[in-house]
Amino acid sequence: MRQVELPIYPVVYPTGHRLNQNESQFPLPDRIKNQLDSLTYHDLHEYPVEPINELFERYAAYAGVTPEQLLVGCGSDEMIHVVTQALLAPHDIVLSPAPDFSMYPIFTTIAHGHHVQAVDLSYEGMVKAIETHHPKLLLLSNPNNPTGKLWTIEELTHLASLVPYIVVDEAYMDFTPDASMIPFIATLPNLIVLRTMSKAFGLANVRIGFMVTNCELAHYFRQFIPPFNISGVSAKICNIFLKDATYLQETIEWHDEMRQKWAQAFKAIGHVIPATTNFLYVELEQPEAVWAHLTDLNVHTSKQPTGIRVTIGDEAALHLAHTAIQQYMETSHVKNS
Numbered sequence: 001m002r003q004v005e006l007p008i009y010p011v012v013y014p015t016g017h018r019l020n021q022n023e024s025q026f027p028l029p030d031r032i033k034n035q036l037d038s039l040t041y042h043d044l045h046e047y048p049v050e051p052i053n054e055l056f057e058r059y060a061a062y063a064g065v066t067p068e069q070l071l072v073g074c075g076s077d078e079m080i081h082v083v084t085q086a087l088l089a090p091h092d093i094v095l096s097p098a099p100d101f102s103m104y105p106i107f108t109t110i111a112h113g114h115h116v117q118a119v120d121l122s123y124e125g126m127v128k129a130i131e132t133h134h135p136k137l138l139l140l141s142n143p144n145n146p147t148g149k150l151w152t153i154e155e156l157t158h159l160a161s162l163v164p165y166i167v168v169d170e171a172y173m174d175f176t177p178d179a180s181m182i183p184f185i186a187t188l189p190n191l192i193v194l195r196t197m198s199k200a201f202g203l204a205n206v207r208i209g210f211m212v213t214n215c216e217l218a219h220y221f222r223q224f225i226p227p228f229n230i231s232g233v234s235a236k237i238c239n240i241f242l243k244d245a246t247y248l249q250e251t252i253e254w255h256d257e258m259r260q261k262w263a264q265a266f267k268a269i270g271h272v273i274p275a276t277t278n279f280l281y282v283e284l285e286q287p288e289a290v291w292a293h294l295t296d297l298n299v300h301t302s303k304q305p306t307g308i309r310v311t312i313g314d315e316a317a318l319h320l321a322h323t324a325i326q327q328y329m330e331t332s333h334v335k336n337s
């Protein structure tokens with residue numbers, strides 16, 4: 001057996017108020033519900049073909065690329081898995097900023113690579129870390145999970161010129177599509193972009209994610225994916241959402257309003273980092289204690305070194321979290337940062 005110490009996810013997950021997984025709570029419009037209700041399942045005995053062909057066409061049109069530039073998988077998690085498996089030789093170095101998505105070190109280790117992090121989330125920090133570690137692959141989320149920071153196109157273009165490969169994980173980019181690196185795939189031959197239906201599209205349960213890159217890299221990565229790796233049922237569901245003319249805009253606007261409202265509320269108890277995502281990072285004096293207090297109340301948030309990351313959407317849970325933090329701070333005399 002390999003000597004690895006990776007986190008083991010629970011067999012049975014805790015229930016409660018989940019403000020820790022960045023799931024969408026946008027209420028589905030009736031027209032979408034009706035289409036979902038009319039889905040037919042008479043083809044469950046067959047491996048999926050038509051719905052996946054349609055998904056490739058629809059997502060390619062949405063992303064402004066050709067179907068040959070896409071790979072699809074069980075969430076963008078599977079795409080991170082494929083990228084690391086396909087690119088890394090044992091001990092190759094993968095560099096991410098700090099903080100960034102928790103799955104990057106895990107998938108790097110599974111792929112026999114070595115994951116290192118820059119000292120912070122700055123562009124200068126990344127350049128310095130590249131000079132020190134000579135990574136084969138830069139793996140970063142944009143917007144950044146957990147802070148919501150957006151890297152600029154100029155910064156990413158320059159970072160791409162310093163390494164053999166760069167993966168820009170755009171899980172939350174549907175909220176601000178103008179900042180996407182997808183238009184630069186044509187000019188940056190080492191650029192791989194990851195996307196998902198889990199966040200702005202609100203389909204975490206269908207488990208569909210994409211890799212978007214140039215045709216040559218897509219062809220290479222396709223070797224690392226088995227046939228029929230996603231469900232046709234999931235593909236059919238995604239197709240309904242992708243063909244709706246206004247759904248995405250509606251959910252973006254709903255999230256914008258929610259985020260503004262809750263950023264305002266959380267400002268009274270901590271520093272809120274500006275974001276365009278479906279979560280907020282609230283900087284707190286005692287993040288660990290506040291997080292534990294909320295967990296005791298069955299409100300799950302994401303514990304971070306300088307604060308907590310809170311998913312924006314479930315108003316009842318957000319009220320509960322907000323009040324609980326306020327009370328906690330009053331009783332323990334904690335000052336805001």
Ligand SMILES: Cc1ncc(COP(=O)(O)O)c(C=O)c1O
Nearest residue numbers: 075076077141145171196198209
């Ligand atoms: C930055 C980032 N990348 C990838 C994922 C994985 O998403 P999924 O596998 O649902 O597509 C997440 C989920 O939270 C995320 O925050």
